[in-house]
Amino acid sequence: MTARATSRGFTLLEMLTxxxxxxxxxxxxYASLRVAFRARRTALAAGEATRKxxxxxxxxxxxxxxxxxxxxxxxxxFTGNSGKSLGRDGSDDLTFYAAATDAEPRxxxxxxxxxxxxxxxxxxxxxxxxxxxVTTNLLAPTAPEPDEEILCRGVSAFTLRYFDGTTWEExxxxxxxxxxxxxxxxxxxxxxxxxDRPVSQVLTLPCGQEYDESASSGGES
Numbered sequence: 079m080t081a082r083a084t085s086r087g088f089t090l091l092e093m094l095t096x097x098x099x100x101x102x103x104x105x106x107x108y109a110s111l112r113v114a115f116r117a118r119r120t121a122l123a124a125g126e127a128t129r130k131x132x133x134x135x136x137x138x139x140x141x142x143x144x145x146x147x148x149x150x151x152x153x154x155x156f157t158g159n160s161g162k163s164l165g166r167d168g169s170d171d172l173t174f175y176a177a178a179t180d181a182e183p184r185x186x187x188x189x190x191x192x193x194x195x196x197x198x199x200x201x202x203x204x205x206x207x208x209x210x211x212v213t214t215n216l217l218a219p220t221a222p223e224p225d226e227e228i229l230c231r232g233v234s235a236f237t238l239r240y241f242d243g244t245t246w247e248e249x250x251x252x253x254x255x256x257x258x259x260x261x262x263x264x265x266x267x268x269x270x271x272x273x274d275r276p277v278s279q280v281l282t283l284p285c286g287q288e289y290d291e292s293a294s295s296g297g298e299s
Contacts, residue, residue: 168235197236235268261286
């Protein structure tokens with residue numbers, strides 16, 4: 079008798095079982111990747127809010143470090159207004175003069191600039207933006223339009239406080255304080271993306287001085 083080798087293929091049941099196992103593995107892999115991508119998007123969103131505030135704080139700090147004492151030909155007043163008194167709570171503004179050099183020198187642009195920080199509601203998108211306005215040519219015959227830069231979008235609150243050496247004030251007017259700068263400015267920024275975690279930072283001014291109320295009012299000698 080001659081032995082004949084027989085070849086045996088897969089049955090239909092085996093094929094269906096293997097297909098089902100591959101489908102289960104693919105579904106498990108898809109669910110795992112979906113969870114991973116969702117966690118990545120959440121982490122990036124949280125990091126984006128932190129990055130925005132970090133950039134804003136760095137810009138304000140650089141300007142305040144070069145803030146000039148409010149006297150002289152080019153230097154002007156240091157004025158901080160509270161949004162509460164202006165009818166727009168959580169939207170303060172600050173105007174001062176600073177000595178800052180541009181990265182690329184331009185004709186008609188000096189080192190002394192008028193800088194303004196203000197939080198405004200935009201009509202196009204309905205969200206608040208933090209603006210930095212810079213006036214460069216302070217000796218122009220007519221006041222030029224300031225250069226406007228959007229530092230951050232989606233700002234739900236921008237508040238400032240000023241330290242005079244004794245107390246923290248919500249407003250500051252150097253013209254009523256013997257041309258004195260505050261010793262420090264507390265900046266608080268809150269974003270729409272993370273309203274439960276406002277970020278505050280205290281920035282000291284090198285030219286700041288303790289305000290003596292008796293000196294400006296002609297107190298006793």
